[in-house]
Amino acid sequence: MLREAPVSTRIPAFLKSNEKEILQDWLKEQTGAATFRADLLKEKDLREESHTFLGALQTAAQGSIEDVSGEGWSGVKDFLSDLSRSRAQAGFTPSETATFVFSLKQPLFSMLRREMKGDAEGLVKEMWGTSVLLDKLGLFTTEAYQATREDVISRQKDELLELSTPVVELWDDVLAVPLVGTLDSARTQIVMESLLEKIVSTGASIAIIDITGVPTVDTLVAQHLLKTVAATRLMGADCIISGIRPQIAQTIVHLGVNLGEVITKATLADAFRVALQRTGWKIEKKAGERG
Amino acid sequence: MERIPILKMGPFLLVTIQVDMHDQLALTLQDDLTAKISKERSRGVLIDISALDVVDSFIGRMIANISAMARVLDAQTVVVGMQPSVAITLVELGLPLEGVHTALNVEKGMALLNRRLEEVRA
Numbered sequence: 239m240l241r242e243a244p245v246s247t248r249i250p251a252f253l254k255s256n257e258k259e260i261l262q263d264w265l266k267e268q269t270g271a272a273t274f275r276a277d278l279l280k281e282k283d284l285r286e287e288s289h290t291f292l293g294a295l296q297t298a299a300q301g302s303i304e305d306v307s308g309e310g311w312s313g314v315k316d317f318l319s320d321l322s323r324s325r326a327q328a329g330f331t332p333s334e335t336a337t338f339v340f341s342l343k344q345p346l347f348s349m350l351r352r353e354m355k356g357d358a359e360g361l362v363k364e365m366w367g368t369s370v371l372l373d374k375l376g377l378f379t380t381e382a383y384q385a386t387r388e389d390v391i392s393r394q395k396d397e398l399l400e401l402s403t404p405v406v407e408l409w410d411d412v413l414a415v416p417l418v419g420t421l422d423s424a425r426t427q428i429v430m431e432s433l434l435e436k437i438v439s440t441g442a443s444i445a446i447i448d449i450t451g452v453p454t455v456d457t458l459v460a461q462h463l464l465k466t467v468a469a470t471r472l473m474g475a476d477c478i479i480s481g482i483r484p485q486i487a488q489t490i491v492h493l494g495v496n497l498g499e500v501i502t503k504a505t506l507a508d509a510f511r512v513a514l515q516r517t518g519w520k521i522e523k524k525a526g527e528r529g
Numbered sequence: 530m531e532r533i534p535i536l537k538m539g540p541f542l543l544v545t546i547q548v549d550m551h552d553q554l555a556l557t558l559q560d561d562l563t564a565k566i567s568k569e570r571s572r573g574v575l576i577d578i579s580a581l582d583v584v585d586s587f588i589g590r591m592i593a594n595i596s597a598m599a600r601v602l603d604a605q606t607v608v609v610g611m612q613p614s615v616a617i618t619l620v621e622l623g624l625p626l627e628g629v630h631t632a633l634n635v636e637k638g639m640a641l642l643n644r645r646l647e648e649v650r651a
Contacts, residue, residue: 430613430617431613434617437613437633441634441637443633443637465620465621469613469617469619469620470616471631472611472616472619472625472626472631473611473613473631473633474609474611474634474638
């Protein structure tokens, strides 16, 4: 069987000789596209980026244009991942980001048609090679874009975790933890740690855990709550659980969860009243005041 | 031999654990403490563990044991100065030290013991 020898591509040479025209065509293509974001990107910056990319592409294409995972393509890939990252952060959509690469198809194809007039066989081959290459690079941009977004999401998740578990000082010696959202083991750990640290730093003797914002209480959540209460007690502080809604009270009993000797109150106000009593405070209402 | 000192403060005894506990040390402490409680007729024991960064189930059980022994001899036990990480570890180990009184620091522990003593006398 006759095997076709790998024909070296002529694209690098074409890129070099047609650099100006391609850049011009490509810029026109990008700025004219529906996905162009004139509000986020200046034409001058775009020109610079496009120019750098063409230079990198030209260097990389001198190796193989079939295998972009090779060493020679690291420059192009680094450039593309930087570009995707900055565009993702600036608020571009995935398609707007990928258009940067895909819009290069048209200028390259017209260049090939110009240069290889008469050689239909060669033209088709080069066009196919270019198309596959640009598809790969386009997909790469999308992947880099996705990775950046995922980083953002995981960072936000961490921040949310810390933001959602504040420990507040209600009164001298009285702390409150308003819990909002589901209580899983990771969050319990954070709640416990921040509550205990706060007990040490303030010397508080009573902590109120308010679960008004906890949508459901199952056996696991109840267990997490009991653990927090036990740890608080070990630190020498008492714990009150407040904000138990009627449905949750029913669920707790139906599940057979034993809250033991933990003080529970229906509302934060009730719990606060108990806390003040225990710490020896008394609030009096002035006669004649409204309210 | 290594020993954990037991200090007498009025009707109470003060024990500060500052070294790594091992079996022999814990047993010696139990012996010394029970002997001292009955000799001095102490009404309360204050165990300060603020210097402990790491606990295991052994130390957890030892604290519970000492407290139970003191109770038999009619003395209240208060454990004070527990680090947050230690508290979390004990809870995760399933040793919430039921029946042991706790306080944030020595000062509050002493106040608690005094309060308890007054309650008993009243």
